[in-house]
Amino acid sequence: MKEHTKAVLEACTGHLVAQGMTRQRRNLAVWQMNDEMWGGISMQVQVKGRRVRVLPSAQVLWEPVEVLVAHGKGEGFRPWTRFSITRSRQVTPPPAIGPLDFYEPELDGSVLERFAILARQVIVGEVLDLADERALLQHFRKNANKGVGRAEHALAIRAWQKKSLDLEDDYGSLMIEQREDEQRDRLERFHLRLRQSVAAREMLRYSGGQGVG
Structure with missing residues (x-):
């Protein structure tokens, strides 16, 4: 992964931390919704030339259920691996926000702000919807x-x-x-x-x- 791509993910995750979430890794921030469930916002990237497009997803981890799944598989439970996420849904930014494109070597502050708005106004709601x-x-x-x-x-x-x-x-x-x-x-x-x-x-x-x- 290019250094610019790493920097983009770190910057986006930093905005999620500023909203009260906890950094899990470079492309994932999480928060505890209740005694059983964790919400998460993860980010994948699509790289084309100098452009890095951030593709966010809403995620839910129903911890006791995932622990039982691990017991049934005869495996240890490891939170926030792709095998322990209960549900995940990619979130497409609405037209008012537009695609989250960063062009090397810049970290465009306006795009970061649009990402923060998307997380706060859209993705958190998607997580809550998934958590029912x-x-x-x-x-x-x-x-x-x-x-x-x-x-x-x-x-x-x-x-x-x-x-x-x-x-x-x-x-x-x-x-x-x-x-x-x-x-x-x-x-x-x-x-x-x-x-x-x-x-x-x-x-x-x-x-x-x-x-x-």
Whole structure:
């Protein structure tokens, strides 16, 4: 990555920090929305010649759900990797703000200000929209037979909502929706590991449930 591109990302992240967020890395700033959820604004770049275009995304990390997903996969939980972000949505700047283009070697202050306005007036609202628990469950249930991990996320959400690993009804309905043998095998392995996870059971018991129903 060119030094100018790094400088652009650092400057944008600096504006997010000035709005009260915490720098997670060069292209990501986050904030804790409640006891369970974190919001984040991440930035990818599109480089063409001297132009660096910033492409921001709204992100939500539902931490206890992602921890349960990690237990079901038999993995450790690492926040803010691409595998632990619950939902992400790229945000296109409205016409009034326009594209966020920086031309080497300048860090155009007016573009940075437009980015700050976009974050404050648009992206934060997108994050809050993504963070709706009912909408998150509906998203993963609706797309349970599409892509890797959707059904597993739906099952983890139900475990957290029920504070229990007694998930036979949810597991059965999700299994019916899996169209490929590979999908069914993956969900079966996930369900088994989650039920057998001592850490998941203790986590749910500590949060007020009975762990296994």
